[in-house]
Amino acid sequence: MSSAIIPSPNSNHTKLKEYTVDDDEEPTTRRIRHLSLHLNPSPDHRQLLQLESCSGRAKMSVNAEKLSSYLRGKHRDIQERVFEYFNSRPDLQTPLEILKDDYRELCMRQLVGVVREAGIRPFRYVVEDPSKYFAIIEAVGSVDMSLGIKLGVQYSLWGGSVLNLGTKKHRDKYFEGIDNLEYLGCFAMTELHHGSNVQGIQTIATFDPVTDEFVITTPNDGAIKWWIGNAAVHGKFATVFAKLMLPTHDTKVVTDMGVHAFIVPIRDLKTHKTLPGVEINDCGHKVGLNGVDNGALRFRDVRIPRDNLLNRFGDVSRDGTYTSSLPTVNKRFAATLGELVGGRVGLAYSSVGVLKIAATIAIRYSLLRQQFGPPKKPEISILDYQSQQHKLMPMLASTYAFHFATVNLVEKYAQMKKTHDEQLVADVHALSAGLKSYVTSYTAKSLSICREACGGHGYAAVNRFGSLRNDHDIFQTFEGDNTVLLQQVAGDLLKQYQEKFRGGTFAVTWNYLRESMNTYLSQPNPVTARWEGEDHLRDPKFQLDAFRYRTSRLLQSAAVRLRKHTKTLGSFGAWNRCLNHLLTLAESHIETVILENFIEAIKSCPDASSRDALKLVCDLYALNRIWNDIGTYRNVDYVAPNKAKAIHKLAEYLSFQVKNIARELVDAFDLPDNMTRAPIGKQSLGEAYTEYTQYVGF
Numbered sequence: 001m002s003s004a005i006i007p008s009p010n011s012n013h014t015k016l017k018e019y020t021v022d023d024d025e026e027p028t029t030r031r032i033r034h035l036s037l038h039l040n041p042s043p044d045h046r047q048l049l050q051l052e053s054c055s056g057r058a059k060m061s062v063n064a065e066k067l068s069s070y071l072r073g074k075h076r077d078i079q080e081r082v083f084e085y086f087n088s089r090p091d092l093q094t095p096l097e098i099l100k101d102d103y104r105e106l107c108m109r110q111l112v113g114v115v116r117e118a119g120i121r122p123f124r125y126v127v128e129d130p131s132k133y134f135a136i137i138e139a140v141g142s143v144d145m146s147l148g149i150k151l152g153v154q155y156s157l158w159g160g161s162v163l164n165l166g167t168k169k170h171r172d173k174y175f176e177g178i179d180n181l182e183y184l185g186c187f188a189m190t191e192l193h194h195g196s197n198v199q200g201i202q203t204i205a206t207f208d209p210v211t212d213e214f215v216i217t218t219p220n221d222g223a224i225k226w227w228i229g230n231a232a233v234h235g236k237f238a239t240v241f242a243k244l245m246l247p248t249h250d251t252k253v254v255t256d257m258g259v260h261a262f263i264v265p266i267r268d269l270k271t272h273k274t275l276p277g278v279e280i281n282d283c284g285h286k287v288g289l290n291g292v293d294n295g296a297l298r299f300r301d302v303r304i305p306r307d308n309l310l311n312r313f314g315d316v317s318r319d320g321t322y323t324s325s326l327p328t329v330n331k332r333f334a335a336t337l338g339e340l341v342g343g344r345v346g347l348a349y350s351s352v353g354v355l356k357i358a359a360t361i362a363i364r365y366s367l368l369r370q371q372f373g374p375p376k377k378p379e380i381s382i383l384d385y386q387s388q389q390h391k392l393m394p395m396l397a398s399t400y401a402f403h404f405a406t407v408n409l410v411e412k413y414a415q416m417k418k419t420h421d422e423q424l425v426a427d428v429h430a431l432s433a434g435l436k437s438y439v440t441s442y443t444a445k446s447l448s449i450c451r452e453a454c455g456g457h458g459y460a461a462v463n464r465f466g467s468l469r470n471d472h473d474i475f476q477t478f479e480g481d482n483t484v485l486l487q488q489v490a491g492d493l494l495k496q497y498q499e500k501f502r503g504g505t506f507a508v509t510w511n512y513l514r515e516s517m518n519t520y521l522s523q524p525n526p527v528t529a530r531w532e533g534e535d536h537l538r539d540p541k542f543q544l545d546a547f548r549y550r551t552s553r554l555l556q557s558a559a560v561r562l563r564k565h566t567k568t569l570g571s572f573g574a575w576n577r578c579l580n581h582l583l584t585l586a587e588s589h590i591e592t593v594i595l596e597n598f599i600e601a602i603k604s605c606p607d608a609s610s611r612d613a614l615k616l617v618c619d620l621y622a623l624n625r626i627w628n629d630i631g632t633y634r635n636v637d638y639v640a641p642n643k644a645k646a647i648h649k650l651a652e653y654l655s656f657q658v659k660n661i662a663r664e665l666v667d668a669f670d671l672p673d674n675m676t677r678a679p680i681g682k683q684s685l686g687e688a689y690t691e692y693t694q695y696v697g698f
């Protein structure tokens with residue numbers, strides 16, 4: 001079994017030893033040789049470099065504008081409105097040094113500015129046109145991630161809970177106020193003692209049939225609502241998740257109906273004073289996102305009208321009778337949480353936006369920056385070093401891969417919102433959990449790599465890696481901890497697997513497993529295991545087969561192991577015994593889905609030169625991932641030693657080729673300088689040093 005395969009773009013360093021070193025060479029010698037080759041190329045190497053640049057294969061021509069128009073999608077106009085608005089309001093730019101309280105007020109002014117001055121009203125798009133909504137979130141998030149999150153708390157979390165968990169009466173009463181920011185609100189699910197395990201929350205909402213109210217109570221300190229965005233300073237309302245307690249007529253005993261959501265006013269609409277029975281404290285200074293006011297809430301028997309129950313999945317009548325279209329507590333709970341996947345979709349999508357910014361800054365700077373060079377020759381750009389390409393080119397390829405995967409996720413999510421098709425619902429749930437987890441983990445690691453790849457200047461706050469890293473880090477945890485979410489993906493795959501063997505059909509995304517499962521059950525073909533030609537390795541069929549084979553194998557072996565351990569450990573213990581295996585399975589599946597989306601996106605690209613560039617980038621993504629997990633393929637002889645070596649060589653060569661068009665590839669992200677903001681990442685490379693020196697006062 002391989003270890004977890006969330007790839008650090010550096011992660012194959014250790015594997016170099018095993019598979020790529022020429023037989024008579026130590027790995028360290030080899031690495032030093034690579035460096036000296038650049039510093040002092042041998043005749044052979046010079047010939048190779050010439051060949052690479054003369055063959056026509058090396059430097060392909062890419063039209064960044066055409067590529068950009070393919071990437072851009074249909075909502076660029078509204079993103080440009082966001083950029084123009086902030087361009088016209090330099091007073092709303094977040095300064096590098098700002099105190100927490102000032103930052104929160106600035107963030108609030110930024111939000112008000114977007115909504116009331118720029119006239120961008122995101123709320124209606126949450127349900128009507130999610131892709132437009134996520135485009136807005138991406139744009140404001142690139143202005144300041146705190147702003148993106150504050151806007152997300154208001155519209156996706158608080159607003160989304162009202163629209164998705166409530167009914168018409170709630171929409172009628174709250175829509176306008178949420179939309180125009182009069183009703184600033186919170187989403188209060190997490191408690192001091194329970195985050196991931198939502199069913200463990202302890203806040204209670206007891207129905208009082210005499211007054212026709214619910215009484216919201218925090219029974220102990222462990223049940224204090226914690227980390228609640230918008231609570232510390234600005235929120236007027238909170239959607240509070242609590243266990244609904246219904247008194248039983250005869251026995252005077254209350255029945256726990258499970259977790260439900262309630263609208264609880266927390267501050268006076270006019271005076272902004274905290275309402276009686278509500279206690280609010282500030283969660284304090286955080287590692288990042290300090291423009292968002294996270295707070296803690298305690299409720300001392302706060303009374304709210306019965307109408308404040310968000311009653312889409314379960315209702316209480318005047319006489320205290322409970323009704324629901326869903327038969328069990330578990331089904332209602334799943335339906336309630338299921339409505340909240342939009343937040344995950346948004347985080348996955350925004351995380352790619354962050355990765356684009358970081359990769360753009362690091363790559364532009366690496367093209368500009370020169371250190372060392374052959375004797376008596378000009379210095380070379382640091383991106384000409386193989387090691388720098390190794391750090392940044394698979395990352396650039398992954399950014400493209402994630403772009404298409406998350407765009408596809410957003411489209412599926414929008415369709416799901418329209419059709420409520422059951423299969424699509426299941427698909428979007430698993431996919432949003434998997435992509436949110438995989439992409440945010442990758443971006444978090446990449447931010448550190450980008451910082452390091454830019455040397456000392458990467459450490460200057462003005463060049464942004466510090467704030468991007470700190471602000472983005474929590475993307476791995478909120479809206480579902482990544483490790484917990486990946487388990488949902490694994491659970492889903494196993495469910496699909498069991499259904500297959502009971503003769504059921506596979507859901508949309510997992511369809512490929514049907515075919516590859518058959519391949520898995522037969523032994524790998526010893527002939528194809530040795531094929532090492534470039535055409536074969538760059539054939540999408542080989543790449544997809546390899547990805548799918550790995551997933552199928554992991555799935556089948558996980559199922560066997562779980563069955564075995566369940567006998568002695570029970571299902572919970574068996575799951576834990578196989579947990580790392582299950583996480584690897586989930587990641588492998590998500591990598592496969594990402595590759596599939598990428599291959600499809602290339603097919604749909606109308607411009608030939610963009611298609612060629614995308615194919616090159618996609619090949620690098622695919623071969624880099626296969627190489628990262630080469631141990632798994634070698635262990636079962638899916639890949640023979642000669643093929644493993646060829647994969648590694650080709651992946652390195654593709655990194656070199658991608659480097660040749662790296663500038664166009666990042667330009668195609670179309671991020672204006674006033675959004676990337678780092679002086680070292682300026683689009684016009686020649687101006688970077690000038691702006692940077694001016695920044696420090698020269």
Ligand SMILES: Cc1cc2nc3c(=O)[nH]c(=O)nc-3n(C[C@H](O)[C@H](O)[C@H](O)COP(=O)(O)OP(=O)(O)OC[C@H]3O[C@@H](n4cnc5c(N)ncnc54)[C@H](O)[C@@H]3O)c2cc1C
Nearest residue numbers: 187188189190194195196227228229477478479480481483
């Ligand atoms: C800045 C910020 C803003 C937030 N905003 C909000 C908000 O507005 N509203 C809201 O309700 N909440 C909010 N949260 C809370 C957030 O959603 C939770 O932190 C998140 O759900 C994770 O829960 P936890 O912190 O309890 O982590 P835990 O669940 O305690 O996890 C801790 C560690 O245990 C591991 N772990 C837990 N369970 C398992 C398992 N089954 N298997 C393997 N490993 C496991 C996790 O992987 C993790 O590494 C916010 C948090 C932060 C930091």
